[in-house]
Amino acid sequence: MEDTFDPYLVEESSSAAAAFPAKDPDHGWQKVTYAKRQRRSSNAADPNRHHPNGLPHAGDSSHVFASVEQKALERRRALESATAVAVVAEAGTTAPRSRPAAATSDDEDDDSGAEASRGGQENGEAAKKVKQKKPKKPKVTVQEAASKIDAGDLGAFLVEVSVSYESQQDIQLMRFADYFARSFAPVSGSQFPWTKMFKESPVSKIADIPLCHISESVYKTSVDWISQKSTDALGDFVLWCLDAILSDLASLQAAARGSKKSVQQSPAKAQVAIFVVLAMTLRRKPDILINLLPTLRENPKYQGQEKLPVIVWAIAQVSQGDFAIGMYLWAHFLLPLICGKLSGNPQSRDLVLQLAERILSGPKARPILLNGAVRKGERLIPPAALDLLMRASFPSPNARVKATERFEAVYPTLKELALAGSPGTKSTKQASQQLLPAAVKAMQENNPELTREAADIFIWCLAQNPDCYKLWEKLHLENMNASVAILQKLSSEWKDYSTKLSPPDALRETLKHLRAKTRRMMDSSAPYVILGVLYAYLLSLSWTPDTLRMMFASKYWLPELPGIAKMFANEMTLASAWIHLLAVDLFAARQVFDDGLKNKVETRHSVSLCLFFCPIGIATHAITKVLTKMSTQSH
Structure with missing residues (x-):
């Protein structure tokens, strides 16, 4: 800003200095003043400088931004009131943030404050702006x-x-x-x-x-x-x-x-x-x-490890309203998840098992669940779920995990629910026909604990549905090991099962049919015919003119060791020899088994050894016969 002199003041000062030279201590020098600054000070001090309508005079430059500041203050107050109304009025939506509006008004305040500060600095006074913190909402x-x-x-x-x-x-x-x-x-x-x-x-x-x-x-x-x-x-x-x-x-x-x-x-x-x-x-x-269960199963929107806690929470709400429906959803939806897609995730297993434990530990949960074990023709624990539970509760020793003990704890109650129902009813018959093949398959897995449990379920199926005896006959020849396990369990625990399988006429007839089927299979020559045809085919491929020349290279047409070695180096010749030995071993095993039936001698170990190496099996059978005869005579 340029500094200007008032000529009238300068002239007046000069004349005064000439008139009173002796009395002037400044020796005629006059203090220089700024007219504009003085006019501002006088205007600021004048209370009547405004027009009657409240607006400042046109020449009043000291408060030229006063109206702007007033409007900014009004806008800020309007925004704050609108924000407060929106918080109460808007339902379920985020209240508009007041920070941007506040920032805008703060900027305007900063501008007006800066102008006021400049005016204060021109007057030699530094005005400091103090920002007030907004009170935090509780x-x-x-x-x-x-x-x-x-x-x-x-x-x-x-x-x-x-x-x-x-x-x-x-x-x-x-x-x-x-x-x-x-x-x-x-x-x-x-x-x-x-x-x-x-x-x-x-x-x-x-x-x-x-x-x-x-x-x-x-x-x-x-x-x-x-x-x-x-x-x-x-x-x-x-x-x-x-x-x-x-x-x-x-x-x-x-x-x-x-x-x-x-x-x-x-x-x-x-x-x-x-x-x-x-x-x-x-x-x-x-x-x-x-x-909604089909939608939850088929729509990928509701599937995945990260969404499982929400689904578990929802089923927990259902179980609060009805134990039976909660258990139905657990067995039909959650259990297949942790035994299938999420089988390797321990967190998922823990969540699902926690829900099952919560349902089963509820007040009077067991009688309520048994009362509703069958809902509109569907079982709370379907046969497929019982099969999954059985395998999770009785895994092989090297497949046990931390959750296995928890599965073992809930298994008896869940098994009771799966097998609940009156014998002969439609739902019970359907369950038995679905469980029996699953039990047979489980008994083939060479797991003693699983085999015992599966045999128990198999016998339950026989007791509930007479048609299961016919199903057993169909599966017998392809699952001999399962039939052996069932017969062993029946013979060792007959006192317990005799009442469940009464009258035993159906069992007696089935055993006769199984024995007849086994006899027909043992008497059949079909295995030997098949092995003979295969042996002849391989032999024809291996005995070629070149092979014959190697075998009978001498002038006496006698086989020689180098020729035999070259012949058995051929894969076809080696395969035909193996088939030949297998046919002999199978024939020997069959003879040992027949002899054991006639003399009432245990033959399982002898037959196994015959299939491994025929002479050892025959010798073992002979020793077994002698020992059995001596034991019988001593008694």
Whole structure:
């Protein structure tokens, strides 16, 4: 800014200096002043410098930004009031952030403050701006927000919604969820970290979240209203809730991985409301999830290790409403997951086993489950699930894991549920016909514990359904080891099984048929015919003119050792020799078995040795006959 002199003041000073030279201590020098600055000071001190309408005079430059500052202050107050109204009015949506607006108004304040500061500096005064911190909003917990929900107000709201949207139940359910979204709007995401809770907390704890904070009166009002809605509308509503939760889960995981992919995310404060309304719906109408079971199985949206805790939580809500339906969903959906796709994941096994243990440990759970062991013709524990449980509870010794003991603990009760029912009923017959082949297959796996358990289930099938005896006859020849294991168990524990298999006429007839089939197989010449044809074919391939010349190279047409060695170096010749030995061993084993039946001598070890090396098997059989005869004579 240029400094200007007032000529009138300078002239006046000069004349004064000439008139009073003796009295002037400054010797005629006059102090230089700035006219503009003086005019500003005088204007600032003048209280009547404004027009009657409140605006400053045109020449008043000291407060030229006063109107701008006033408008900025008004805008800021308007934005703050709009923000407060939006927080209360908007249901289930994130309140508009006030930070950008505040920043804008702060910038305007900074501009006006800077102008005022410049004016102060020109007057020689440094004006310092003091920023006031906004008071922090108090954090509201889920429990505090839930305690403010009034059952009477909720009931009146639901009545109004039911009347307004009488024929649109889907909109009614959305408004129902919207009511709770408004109620939990003050709750921040940090007060409900559901992903962390589901990951770190046991099933027994997460099963009650967040309904443990809802009052009994609010819960009763809600579930009574839910019970009046149709199954289709509730099914769509449950899927909508699950989709919202899984969408929020996907967005959180993407944020944790630093992914730039945008995912539609529900506000964190709305998640509390979604969990609340979903839990109340599943507890009041647990059979809804059974209707949705095909969707959960087929749609990849609901599959995966990271989504399993949400599904387990949902089934836990169902089990709170109905033990039997909860166990049905566990056996039909969760158990195949941990025995199939997620079999190698210990966390998944732990979650699923926790849910089973929670259901079975409930008050009067066993009688309730046994009462509903068969639901609309379907068993709570289907035969396929019992087969999975049996293999998980009785694995081979080198395949045992930490969860094996927990499977063993729940197996007896679950087996009782799988085999529950009156003999001869339709469901029991169907279960026995499905279980018998699975038991036969399990007995072929060379696992003693599994074989004993499978044999017990096999005998249960015989006791429940006479048709299983015919099925046994069909499977006998292809599964001789299984038949042997069953007969051994029957002979060793006949006292226990005699009452279950009474009258034993069907068993007696079946044993006769099995013996006849075994005899026909042993008397049949078909194996020898097949081996003979195969032997002749290989022999024709190996005995070529070149082979004959090597064998009979001497003039006397006698085989020589070098020629024999060259001949057996041929793969075809070696294979034909092996077939020949196998035919001889099989014939010897057959003869040993027949001789054992006639003389009532144990032949299993002798037959095995015959198939390994014929002479040793025959010698062993002879020794066994002698020892058996001596033992019989001594007794």
